[in-house]
Amino acid sequence: MNFNQRFLSFTRQQNSLLCVGLDPDPKRFPQTLKRDADPLLKFCTEIIDCTKHAAAAFKLNFAFFEAEGSRGYAVLEKLMQIIPPNVLTIADAKRGDIGNSSDMYARSILQRLNFDAVTVNPYMGSDAVAPFLQWPEKGAFILCLTSNPGTRDFQYFSDGQKKLYEKVTENVTGWNGNQNCGLVVGATQPGELEKVRTAAPGLPFLIPGVGAQGADLETAVRNGTDPAGELALFNVSRGILYQSAGDDFAEKAGREAEKIKDQINDIRKAKINAAAN
């Protein structure tokens, strides 16, 4: 099964479009956890355990693991052993380099660590992205329009016909021979999200920006899903992880994840019903 089929299969089986972002920041860990032998591992393990019923995917932000060096990297390896097989795993690593280096990154992330998908930066062009697409069952979410303020610097750069992010969308559509390309499109620019959805109707989207980054969930779900209310994952990291600074942090995270999952599903239903009427 290629990645884009797997994407649909996972989200349908979990009946969820929620991606739980693991951006574990030790400064925000509950006090009790700080006395643990490995607070990073403990925090993530408990979060995974309490949110896995509501999540279609876990997105592991490599920056937060590399922050603790080889020890943090080892935690990443351990977490990949405990995430249940019914939840997609996305390496939020934003890699991209010349061919032989990208190939090393791809093997490391998609084979050795065995992630289902990885985020990739397109700046260096097709040969920097291709190694991440060599296994049809593994996917790459290519940065298109990101959710941060700096998107305006280069992603909006225009040739008069189209902006750079639209050019990226166009090229990625052409790289999708293995049916395993996806796009990262931020929810913080809902009009553009809708445009990219129209330009790439068959690609799965990874949509950051709801939650701590402030984008409106309802608009994001309406604009980011396909007409069937599918093909999108909505990432929430800080908005789930830090619901409580007490011992009940994981339990509260689980409840919040479930709440957001249900909200997303309600909006999807409303969208489909509105289209049917």
Next chain:
Amino acid sequence: MNFNQRFLSFTRQQNSLLCVGLDPDPKRFPQTLKRDADPLLKFCTEIIDCTKHAAAAFKLNFAFFEAEGSRGYAVLEKLMQIIPPNVLTIADAKRGDIGNSSDMYARSILQRLNFDAVTVNPYMGSDAVAPFLQWPEKGAFILCLTSNPGTRDFQYFSDGQKKLYEKVTENVTGWNGNQNCGLVVGATQPGELEKVRTAAPGLPFLIPGVGAQGADLETAVRNGTDPAGELALFNVSRGILYQSAGDDFAEKAGREAEKIKDQINDIRKAKINAAAN
């Protein structure tokens, strides 16, 4: 001292513009090394030891260390302990993410691992790059025009006035308040290298593409250095690392590094002499 001053000071003290790229590929290690307890560490240690007299900088390609997971990451940590303080250390990690994630990457690479500089991908814009520029003595080489075939896909995208890589050059010049910005400009497109040098006369360049990637060294040095024959580092990885598949690999690498260092210096001298006449 800010990074750009340090850059000049290191290259002058070593009388070298050579950057030795550590892209250690176990498939190309000498047979004898494969029986070592940690071939990756052993290979890099010996290469560093035999090339450090000729190098102004070591560029560690993170892809090749991450390929071995947390164990490879631990090798990276060990190597940072043994590289002598008179040689610059560049983390070729090509990172870049939203502000709080980039901040984690920056702290990990420039503080925890204590690299002097890091390569950064500009696609996500200023707030993704800024965290790498927060310590004036530490530098960021921002991808401008890379050395691979895929440069044509997006870096040449033009608004009719300028191409994306020229827009990146322009913006980076504006981000240089701490005097610690550099650019990655490939030697494989010598005409463009010359244009970027003119557009950013005061920025240090990290120039890949000579060696295995085939660019002409003489043209690269003429076009990539400033009028004083400075402010550039020429990276050679495979062309130095794999000079021999025998036990003399490090010795041969050392001799090749010295040869390239001298070639670069001869071209610099010729350039300055020609300008003086």
